[in-house]
Amino acid sequence: MFRSPLVPAGQASPDSLAVPTAGRGVLAVVGTFSLTEWRALYRGRFPFVWFVVLPAVASAILGPALAGIGGVGQTGRVAIGFGIMFCYMTVNYVGRALYREFDAQTWRRTATAAPAKGGYITGKCLAVLIIGIAQLAIFLTFALTALGLPLHAGVLAGIAQLVLILVPFAMTGVATGVLMFTLIRRAEVFFSITYLILLMLGALGGALVPSQQLPRWAQILGYITPHFWAMRAIDQTTLGAGNWSVVLESSGLLFLFTIVIIGIAVARFDYRKERYSV
Amino acid sequence: MHLTSQHTGQVQRTTKAGIFVDRQSVNEYAGSMLNIKDVDFSYPGGLPVLDGASLKLDAGVVMGLLGANGSGKSTLLGAITNTIEGDRRGTIEVAPEAIGPIGYATQDPALYRHLTVAENLTHAARLATRRWRVASLVTRAIDDFKLGPIADRTARALSGGQQRIVHLACSFVHAPTIRLLDEPTTALDFETRQTLIDLVARWREQGIATLVTAHYPEDVEELCSTITVLVEGKTYPLGSLRDYLARQSRLGYVERLDADGAAISTELSGPLHSLAQIVEAAAEAGIDASLPLHAIEIKPPALRDYLRRDPSLRGAVEEESK
Numbered sequence: 001m002f003r004s005p006l007v008p009a010g011q012a013s014p015d016s017l018a019v020p021t022a023g024r025g026v027l028a029v030v031g032t033f034s035l036t037e038w039r040a041l042y043r044g045r046f047p048f049v050w051f052v053v054l055p056a057v058a059s060a061i062l063g064p065a066l067a068g069i070g071g072v073g074q075t076g077r078v079a080i081g082f083g084i085m086f087c088y089m090t091v092n093y094v095g096r097a098l099y100r101e102f103d104a105q106t107w108r109r110t111a112t113a114a115p116a117k118g119g120y121i122t123g124k125c126l127a128v129l130i131i132g133i134a135q136l137a138i139f140l141t142f143a144l145t146a147l148g149l150p151l152h153a154g155v156l157a158g159i160a161q162l163v164l165i166l167v168p169f170a171m172t173g174v175a176t177g178v179l180m181f182t183l184i185r186r187a188e189v190f191f192s193i194t195y196l197i198l199l200m201l202g203a204l205g206g207a208l209v210p211s212q213q214l215p216r217w218a219q220i221l222g223y224i225t226p227h228f229w230a231m232r233a234i235d236q237t238t239l240g241a242g243n244w245s246v247v248l249e250s251s252g253l254l255f256l257f258t259i260v261i262i263g264i265a266v267a268r269f270d271y272r273k274e275r276y277s278v
Numbered sequence: 279m280h281l282t283s284q285h286t287g288q289v290q291r292t293t294k295a296g297i298f299v300d301r302q303s304v305n306e307y308a309g310s311m312l313n314i315k316d317v318d319f320s321y322p323g324g325l326p327v328l329d330g331a332s333l334k335l336d337a338g339v340v341m342g343l344l345g346a347n348g349s350g351k352s353t354l355l356g357a358i359t360n361t362i363e364g365d366r367r368g369t370i371e372v373a374p375e376a377i378g379p380i381g382y383a384t385q386d387p388a389l390y391r392h393l394t395v396a397e398n399l400t401h402a403a404r405l406a407t408r409r410w411r412v413a414s415l416v417t418r419a420i421d422d423f424k425l426g427p428i429a430d431r432t433a434r435a436l437s438g439g440q441q442r443i444v445h446l447a448c449s450f451v452h453a454p455t456i457r458l459l460d461e462p463t464t465a466l467d468f469e470t471r472q473t474l475i476d477l478v479a480r481w482r483e484q485g486i487a488t489l490v491t492a493h494y495p496e497d498v499e500e501l502c503s504t505i506t507v508l509v510e511g512k513t514y515p516l517g518s519l520r521d522y523l524a525r526q527s528r529l530g531y532v533e534r535l536d537a538d539g540a541a542i543s544t545e546l547s548g549p550l551h552s553l554a555q556i557v558e559a560a561a562e563a564g565i566d567a568s569l570p571l572h573a574i575e576i577k578p579p580a581l582r583d584y585l586r587r588d589p590s591l592r593g594a595v596e597e598e599s600k
Contacts, residue, residue: 032404036390036397043392105388109449111361112382113405272363 026119033123037097041127047093051135055086066209076149077239078208083139084230085202087170090132092194094177097124099187103277111271118266125174132170140166144238153242161237161247165230168254172226175261182268187277201225210235229253310336311376311456311487312358317368319350319357319511324364327353329511331368333489335456340478340488342502342519344591349508351491355382355458372456379406381457383449385464387441391434395425395444398433399451406452415451423447424473438465446474457481459490463497475500495582505581507591514595522594523581530576532560534569541572550576 041047059082066081067074101107110120140162143149151158176197184190202208204218205227211219222228233250236243312335319328327350335341345351356362358370359382372380389398399419403412420429423443433441442465450457463471478501481488492498498505498519505522507514516522530546548559556576560567577583588594 028404028409032401036393036401039397040390040392100390104390105384105386106390107388108356108359108361108382108384109388109402110405112359113379114360115405270363272361274363 026116029115029119030123030126033120034126037124037127040100041131047131050089051086051131052138055082058082076143076147079143079147080139080234081207081231083136084227085198085207087132087136088173088198088201090128090170090173091177091180091197092191093128094125094174095181095190095194097128098181099275099277102275114271117269121178121266121269125178129170129174132173133167136166136170149238151238152240153237157242158237161242164247164251165233168251168258169226169230171258172254172261175258175265179261179265182265185275187275201227206231226254226257310334311373313371314358315369317357317366317370319353319364319366321364327511328357331511331513333506333513333515335487335489337485337487338482339504340482340490340502342498342505343489343491343508344498344505345508346589350511351508352385352460354508355460355491358458376455378452378454381450381454383446383459383462385460387445389433389441389445389448392432394430394432396429398444398448402448403451415453419447419451422477439467439470442466443470455486457486457488459488461491461493495585499581507595509592509595516594530556530559532565533573534565535572536569
């Protein structure tokens with residue numbers, strides 16, 4: 001509590017002008033913001049429609065037709081594919097969480113307290129990440145139990161492999177949302193782009209139909225989407241032989257995607273940069 | 279890295295966070311909680327807004343920051359709290375005994391609309407202080423700002439005035455010793471405004487250093503003990519409000535009746551402390567002494583009269599500079 005930030009006159013050093021904080025820990029910051037975001041999501045309840053109802057309806061409508069393209073066990077794969085695609089609503093909801101500070105005008109108060117950036121971003125995104133993972137778990141469970149999707153790797157190994165895929169995949173969505181927030185000042189632009197990203201990455205990554213059914217150029221572009229690596233590993237665990245090397249390779253790449261994207265996002269993040277809510 | 283402070287003359291250490299920390303200079307502050315020296319600020323790609331702004335905010339002082347629209351009042355608060363993007367230069371010193379992050383109540387109400395009043399207060403408190411203090415601080419804020427009847431209502435269900443007072447409570451829930459208020463009385467009803475005035479008076483007694491920007495002279499007169507004027511990005515301290523006004527000319531109004539019995543009112547200015555001075559001022563104002571005198575009023579000085587004649591207080595600044 002005994003701090004005095006001093007900057008010699010004439011010296012430009014914005015960070016060193018920062019007012020000292022009360023020394024709150026990162027975990028306390030995470031807890032503060034995640035609790036507020038949980039309340040926002042719970043009281044909104046609308047995320048349930050986007051994350052679960054909409055992909056379920058789309059899967060029910062398009063599933064039988066798309067299943068015919070791929071062959072045996074494809075109905076379950078289509079359901080998971082829609083789950084994977086709509087899991088990227090995390091991008092949208094991370095944006096909602098971060099732009100909420102500007103909509104509520106609370107960003108200056110947050111900036112004045114200047115909590116640790118990592119703690120702030122984690123707190124803001126934790127609820128959305130958990131919802132994204134839960135959504136994937138719901139769709140997988142449904143596909144495995146009701147749609148007859150096989151689990152060739154075995155139950156325990158299969159579950160372990162799926163956890164290794166789904167968690168980092170959901171994290172890539174959250175990281176993408178944070179990065180987009182640091183790049184886009186206006187919320188309406190952000191939200192328009194999120195739907196485009198959801199559809200484009202889902203399609204290119206083989207979430208709707210298997211990659212091998214796509215045009216060659218789309219297959220090549222698909223390699224740079226997290227969706228491709230997630231679907232590749234899921235296919236291996238369910239329809240394939242459950243080969244650990246394929247799963248670990250995909251999982252590692254998904255973690256790498258997350259680290260690179262969130263690294264850039266955190267480096268760019270600045271409390272002082274004003275954003276404009278819808 | 280070691281630097282010698284230009285202000286304390288003592289060796290300072292630089293922390294990893296880039297904050298210059300000097301724990302040895304407690305005596306240097308001698309009651310001054312916030313010391314701003316030669317702060318320049320310009321927005322990205324824009325013209326300079328602050329140009330060597332300086333002020334010293336002592337404990338137990340409520341300083342009114344006056345200036346015309348666009349003079350840089352809000353920018354100065356943003357520069358102090360490091361919440362605006364742009365090029366800043368200069369020195370901002372916070373006293374070693376200052377507690378917690380600076381409390382900053384912005385112009386617009388800052389509330390999470392889906393949270394209740396109590397939840398908003400809890401969030402703000404958790405953001406700025408340690409967890410074990412949160413419950414007691416929230417309870418105290420609810421009492422101080424008289425929020426008991428609305429504590430369980432969501433922010434979106436509050437009126438504009440209620441949102442403003444809850445916003446103020448959230449901004450200072452962590453009981454900081456330095457408080458910045460940006461036009462705090464906007465949209466407050468009479469009762470709530472009075473609550474704020476009483477609170478600020480109590481803060482003064484508690485030794486809290488408060489900086490208030492205001493458009494309305496009534497606010498400054500009721501809230502503030504000293505004033506500083508901001509003109510074109512430069513600050514001009516006018517000192518104690520009472521002393522400043524006492525130094526100023528009094529205002530007088532003389533009414534004479536014309537041939538038809540209609541009142542002709544003329545404004546006088548000048549020292550107006552004696553009858554001779556009043557007569558002299560009346561002559562200077564060109565009042566026809568042959569008409570019958572109907573009324574004469576000499577008013578004690580009030581800030582609003584000076585602002586009416588000189589909204590930017592540029593004249594006051596020039597006068598004080600002499």
